[in-house]
Amino acid sequence: MKILLIEDDRSTADYVAGGLSEDGHDLDHAVSGPTGLELACTREYDVMVIDRMLPGLDGLSVVRALRSGGKDTPVIFLTSVSGIDDRVEGLEAGGDDYLVKPFAFSELLARIHALGRRAPGRKEETVLKVGDLEMNLIARTVSRAGKPIELQPREFRLLEYMMRNRGRVLTRTMLLERVWDFHFDPKTNVVETHVSRLRAKVDKPFPTEMIRTVRSAGYVLNVSA
Template sequence: MRILLIEDDPKTSHYIARGLSEAGHICDTLSDGRDGLYAATSGDYDVIVADRMLPGIDGLSLVRSARAAGMRTPVIFLTSVSGVDDRVEGLEAGGDDYLVKPFAFSELLARVNALGRRPPPQEQQTVLRVGDLEMDLMSRRVTRAGEDIDLQPREFRLLEVLMRATGRVITRTMLLEQVWDLHFDPRTSVVETHISRLRSKIDKPFASPLLQTVRNTGYMLRVGG
């Protein structure tokens, strides 16, 4: 993979770049946020690793600007701040992962490889369809057989994730990550409760169910289940 590393501490930058190169990756290094923004939006990178505190512009502003310009490359933030609010701020700025300093290089490498294995983002769809179920992402309207379905924001997001993966099983862990942005199991029935509510709205009033429970695995949307 080709990786862009934006880190202003020379020792840290050299340490990471050497490790990534030894792991078989191509690593370009920069130390300034403005230079990093230009490279992120003009270069062809598989993963970007960016420090939050950078000269020029900070890492959060860098990623926000790059996302606004249409950059879709996965980003891992490196930071010395570890509070929950700081992690949330990084993710909301457009980051895909967050690693607190000091860190083990093996963990960074594992996270880089994991992001690099993600399928490339597809062109943005504005309307999703599964059988007679339709979701308009622009108007945030959901209908089935022409009838409007009123969904709460979390139910809408849950249905969107399922519709984008039509015919494939989505596990409980995947739903926690993609719908609730939880990377741990809260040991509650939040997923099951929302699935039940969603099923009551998109399936029960209609003749054929679309939302399937795959025993001991997860859930999927499928026509003719």
């Protein structure tokens, strides 16, 4: 699922982002109300997780603005404000669920999945296909031209991100942030090493390559080079 997290507390954001990434979700993160509202209005999400207390514009105001603008994306309020009246206020503002800090990530994940299933007209993507390359997100399997490909967990995440962004040049920074959750340059060749390993499995045994290097830019996955 595509999820928006609006949370200004770094430790909470890292905790949630890491867990959602490991579960295979695509996450955007905003640290203030205005930035989060802009993302929510200009991009499509399956679920939004929003803190109530935010700089610039509080979570209640963000959700009220979204609902008044016709956005019906499911929202989970994630907050330390735990009174009954506070929960009622959050739900009446347009929230669909309310989870109080501290919380167990497993419970947050279950609530996200539940809201995702209830989203109107939404059909969850379980299989990604690019040409003869196929990835099953439920079974966690990959095959090309019907031949199974064994991938390590990080290789799987790297390929999944590439397949979801087929035809788009992905920079080293983008891959570090989305696949490794690094928001800094670790000064290693971790990206290059994993792309090389992925090519050895996805491209080399087959007549056409799909993963291509774009000089001074990054990498792109497409049906053919």
